[in-house]
Amino acid sequence: MQESENENSSSYLWLILLLFIAVLGFRTYTYFEQVPIETENAALYEKPEISAKKECSIQKNSRVKVLKHKYNWVYVKTDKNKYGWMGSWMISSDYKVPINSISEATIVIDAGHGGEDSGALSIQGKQEKTYTLKYAKQLAEKLRKEGARVYMTRSSNETVSLSKRPLLAEQVHADAFISFHFDSSPQNNTATGFTTYYYHKDNGSLRLANDINSQLTSLGIDNRGVDFGNFLVLRDNTRPAVLLESGYINSARDFSMITDSNYQNQVTSDVVKGLKLFFEGKDENTVISNNS
Known part of the structure; x- marks a missing residue:
């Protein structure tokens, strides 16, 4: 009886070993x-x-x-x-490297405006381009710490044409494109909040917008949600791309947030969280597009 049990145990171990070898062989074949x-x-x-x-x-x-x-x-x-x-x-347009985490991703960060293009102005005349670059640099630093490969459309106060911004994303075959801007209303102090814009629905941009916006929940100003935006940097971009209007620069209340280091840290940290959701493929969206 004991001998029979030992034989069964030995057969079981051999079966496990054979299965392990088969799986290893399959993984090696698919890897190479x-x-x-x-x-x-x-x-x-x-x-x-x-x-x-x-x-x-x-x-x-x-x-x-x-x-x-x-x-x-x-x-x-x-x-x-x-x-x-x-x-x-x-290799081919159909060959894809699996990107399952932010550490495997290539991300382009676009600091809106710059150089001769000041962007919108605050009530005190502060220029939008200054703050888009500040936010872009901070996000780039955080993403690099996560292991992502990061490209910036500009890293200083320089003029970069609109067409070159999505072109960079195309050239490096970016897995995500994030553009920072700040909104402005026709009259001072008449609007508030931040909005996440996308253009293409079928290239991952809408899902990226939802994933990022779902994390922007504790900023202290209104979340205006996800919306369609006919912006060149999104429209001419085949990569998953979003444009973040992170507050109204000509609202005294919003501008006090925009210039606050805690708010800046919260926005960029939340964008990192949203990118992690996007690359990990988790379905945790809590915001739906206004035009879906």
């Missing part, structure tokens, strides 16, 4: 994936970065073995035994 190159401008780069040194071009219809990925880049071995990094979009 061989894929055909379906684009004309594929190339190997020294680092996973568009500004990195280009090592060599890769011909269309050749095959590469994907060894690992970082952000939206993959490290590959070619069929000619060369190794290097290439943008996942260089």
